[in-house]
Amino acid sequence: MTIVYMKDIVKRYGSFRALDHVDLEIEEGTILGLLGPNGAGKTTLIHSLAGLIKIDSGEIYLFGKKLNENIMELKRQIGLVTQEVTVFEDLTARENLEFFGGIYGLRGAELKQRVNETLSFVGLTDKAKSLPTKFSGGMKRRLNIACALVHRPKLLIMDEPTVGIDPQSRNYILDSVRKLQQQGTTILYTTHYMEEVQTIASQIAIMDRGHVIAKGTLDELIENIQHEERIELEVVNEPTSELLVELENLNGVKQVTQDSKNIQVVSSGGAENVDNVLEIIKKAGGVRSVSAKKLTLEDVFLTLTGKTLRDGEED
Ligand SMILES: Nc1ncnc2c1ncn2[C@@H]1O[C@H](COP(=O)(O)OP(=O)(O)OP(=O)(O)O)[C@@H](O)[C@H]1O
Ligand SMILES: [Mg+2]
Incomplete structure (x- = not known):
């Protein structure tokens, strides 16, 4: 089944096209690694997919249904990990998850069970009663990911979740993403780090200047520049x-x-x-x-965009 179908998407800011006729499809059970330099349009693509911004033209279908006609129903099936970590600093880890679970309509024993499972999944069970202000960047990110997972979304969208965090948390997150895929979750994973895409992605899409300029498996992309x-x-x-x-x-x-x-x-x-x-x-x-x-993914990227991914990287 096609989980994500984006056809001919245009998103303008003034006269500037942040998304310039983008096409993208993601099949069920895939980890799609979306690579692109700063300003390529990754976050804009993600926000339009999650129904957070309105596109100017084009069509988006999620789980086979038109996004703008079924927005509330479809949003419930998505988990979004935004580029900036968003957790409530004055709520404990557990309270954060209870809050997000509540938004998705979970209550009572079911909510409690999901919260416990999710805390354990991201390795924060023993921090359940702590405030995120005491957390490292990596732990905050893991809590943030847990908030996006507590309602068990079918599609998880992650916007550069490993930027600027410790290697241990990074590995933990990558392992979690793989586990989620094994459990049947479809994942859109955005990153600057090519090694991550090479290790976890089943499909790779490369974005530059508002376009998806290439998509395929790693071998297919390399084949094309061989x-x-x-x-x-x-x-x-x-x-x-x-x-x-x-x-x-x-x-x-x-x-x-x-x-x-x-x-x-x-x-x-x-x-x-x-x-x-x-x-x-x-x-x-x-x-x-x-x-x-x-040839590596770096060469594919350089050939297609004329840039290295490290250009303009902030950390
Ligand atoms: N609200 C906005 N108003 C005007 N321009 C915007 C707005 N949001 C994004 N842009 C522009 O659209 C382009 C794409 O931005 P976007 O944030 O989608 O890129 P990105 O690939 O996520 O980059 P990064 O790797 O830095 O997160 C950029 O040139 C950006 O300046
Ligand atoms: Mg971004």
Whole structure:
């Protein structure tokens, strides 16, 4: 079953299109990893999906039903973990969960049971009576996730849930996401961290400038850029801008990136530029090492967007 169906979504702020004809589908039981640099439109996409903002045009179906016609019913089946942690600081962990469970209509023994289960699921049972003000960033995030899970949503939407938290909580969260998937929950997981997407996502969507520019499994995405030739070099002397321009001007070169003495040259397939590149570098002082690198999600991202995901990352 298709859990999320977004077709031709446009969301404007003034004349700026934060979502510019976005299409996205998520099948039941999938963890879709949504990757994109700052400002790509990830949060806007999530907010339109959760019915928090009104789109200008396009269609959204959740669980096969049109969102704007069934909004209350559909919202009940969604859990949203927002980009900013939102918990009540003056309520204990347990009271936070009771509050959110109550919003979703849980009462009495059922509420109590769900609260206990969810506290245990996020590893906060022994902190049930503590106020979040005493929590680390990671613990607050886990409580925040628990609040989104207490009503057992069929679709869990997480907006960069692991930014700026300790590795232990991060692993805990990733494990929890996997467990939820095994229990049948469909998950939309947004992140800047490619390793996370590589390890947990069954499908990956890459967003840039309001567009979903690629979607598939990791292997499929890599397959699509495999026709390229990648040369990585460590050079003796810090490259000058003239040298980089000379590399860029070689036949078939699509992209040259440089980080101090490391250079990456991407050419179209069949360009066979290794000799040409080496010749240029040798004139400029020589090469320490050369390699043809195994392609990763980072390469897919760089090829598609011309940016690294770390650009503009805040933490
Ligand atoms: N309320 C708003 N008014 C005007 N512009 C907005 C508003 N909300 C978002 N934008 C703009 O829309 C674009 C997409 O923003 P969005 O928050 O969806 O990006 P994002 O991919 O979630 O980025 P980040 O990784 O920083 O969270 C950005 O250029 C942003 O400045
Ligand atoms: Mg965002």
